């Protein structure tokens with residue numbers, strides 16, 4: 001069963017420099033207990049896409065299309081109805097726990113808040129639940145740690161506390177935005193392992209937003225590759241790594257340590273000033289004349305593998 005279905009999503013906002021087309025016609029589906037990785041370079045619109053699902057964008061943002069959560073269009077709900085969904089049905093794990101957690105509230109208060117808000121538990125009972133959650137994410141001496149403030153936690157502990165907050169109400173869907181960025185490699189591996197274990201245990205679906213292909217390979221069932229504002233390739237994780245088809249995906253993978261460490265030519269275009277035709281044509285070693293004028297559509301090339309490139313159309 002599909003938990004989240006996004007159709008024709010566009011997210012634009014105005015700035016002094018012009019209109020930022022952060023998401024430009026995205027279709028995505030996430031099934032029950034599926035982890036979908038949304039990968040791409042920094043600034044390609046993936047965080048904006050994640051925030052738009054929970055309607056956490058500023059008021060000057062124009063959002064068009066459909067974001068169907070279990071068949072219900074989130075873009076049509078009232079703010080009151082959205083408040084009941086956030087944290088309870090769909091939770092978000094942000095990329096930097098130090099800036100995302102409230103520095104003047106104890107970790108216990110913050111982890112227990114969803115239990116008070118969504119389950120109506122009294123403070124004391126909610127705090128007991130918070131202690132259980134911290135224990136689940138392997139924070140030692142949780143009954144003591146709940147009294148501490150975020151700055152008293154190490155980076156890895158803070159990120160685990162964020163995961164505890166995200167999982168507190170056993171949501172159906174988690175949006176995890178670069179959950180391991182800024183952590184050292186050992187802690188990163190522990191956090192990835194923990195997320196894998198917890199989402200499997202609670203059968204939670206997840207949209208994992210990351211530029212780290214190693215993390216995506218560990219956690220994801222399927223991968224959607226984003227290049228400024230749109231999905232350019234989609235397939236299951238093994239297929240993406242073994243048989244990448246889009247020249248951008250190939251270049252992105254070739255730049256990884258262990259796969260050639262070959263930097264990709266050129267820079268990602270500005271979301272304010274996107275090129276005509278295929279957005280990747282100024283950097284593409286295989287660009288054809290038509291790539292400069294026409295916009296390629298997403299085509300199915302078999303085995304549930306889709307690519308947006310004229311080489312396959």
Ligand code: SF4
Nearest residue numbers: 278281284291309310
């Ligand atoms: Fe390259 Fe053309 Fe394919 Fe775009 S459509 S990725 S420019 S070959």
